[in-house]
Amino acid sequence: QVQLQESGPGLVKPSETLSLTCAVSGGSITSNNWWSWVRQPPGEGLEWIGEIFRSGGTNYNPSLKNRVTISLDKSNNQFSLRLTSVTAADTAIYYCVRDQDYGGFDYWGQGTLVTVSS
Amino acid sequence: DIVMTQTPLSSPVTLGQPASISCRSSQSLAHSDGNTYLSWLHQRPGQPPRLLIYKISNRFSGVPDRFSGSGAGTDFTLKISRVEAEDVGIYYCMQATQFRTFGQGTKVEIK
Numbered sequence: 001q002v003q004l005q006e007s008g009p010g011l012v013k014p015s016e017t018l019s020l021t022c023a024v025s026g027g028s029i030t031s032n033n034w035w036s037w038v039r040q041p042p043g044e045g046l047e048w049i050g051e052i053f054r055s056g057g058t059n060y061n062p063s064l065k066n067r068v069t070i071s072l073d074k075s076n077n078q079f080s081l082r083l084t085s086v087t088a089a090d091t092a093i094y095y096c097v098r099d100q101d102y103g104g105f106d107y108w109g110q111g112t113l114v115t116v117s118s
Numbered sequence: 119d120i121v122m123t124q125t126p127l128s129s130p131v132t133l134g135q136p137a138s139i140s141c142r143s144s145q146s147l148a149h150s151d152g153n154t155y156l157s158w159l160h161q162r163p164g165q166p167p168r169l170l171i172y173k174i175s176n177r178f179s180g181v182p183d184r185f186s187g188s189g190a191g192t193d194f195t196l197k198i199s200r201v202e203a204e205d206v207g208i209y210y211c212m213q214a215t216q217f218r219t220f221g222q223g224t225k226v227e228i229k
Contacts, residue, residue: 109166
């Protein structure tokens with residue numbers, strides 16, 4: 001059974017960079033899947049941030065593209081998210097997700113709350 | 119960008135009765151590869167979403183057969199044939215034809 005676990009700081013200051021890592025177990029990060037990041041502001045809906053393939057190819061949400069970088073760490077079977085110049089609007093639960101080739105998000109991490117505040 | 123619009127946003131239902139949620143996309147979700155990448159997810163309070171349906175009508179592993187999906191093009195529907203207590207929560211449609219976009223969510227609660 002594939003499991004995903006997010007980790008990273010729970011508090012980030014405005015204008016700084018948010019960095020999270022997703023550790024994948026029970027499956028390989030180099031399998032034929034995309035790996036995505038999704039976020040959810042408290043009490044609100046879901047927003048897709050972006051995705052990465054085993055080749056390192058990426059796709060990003062156009063609304064966040066200028067601030068987002070997703071990268072792959074094959075040696076540690078994990079992938080990461082960097083979001084620059086954060087504001088309070090970036091406060092959210094951040095989920096890492098496996099993105100199947102049939103267009104479904106089949107495995108989710110438990111999520112990690114990141115608060116942007118000074 | 120493809121915009122996904124769900125209706126209703128809130129749905130009070132009676133246990134044992136059917137429920138239906140609609141999802142409309144701002145443009146056709148038919149992909150050039152012949153597939154339509156529309157999925158449905160369910161989120162209970164305090165939990166991550168879980169996949170119910172993918173490619174319009176395919177139930178994900180372990181999903182009860184009281185859940186069914188239908189539709190084509192820009193109009194899609196999720197139906198629950200007989201609502202059970204564990205079905206409460208928020209339901210999201212999601213398109214994966216062009217990047218990924220979620221609907222706003224529909225809250226299902228028991229009357």
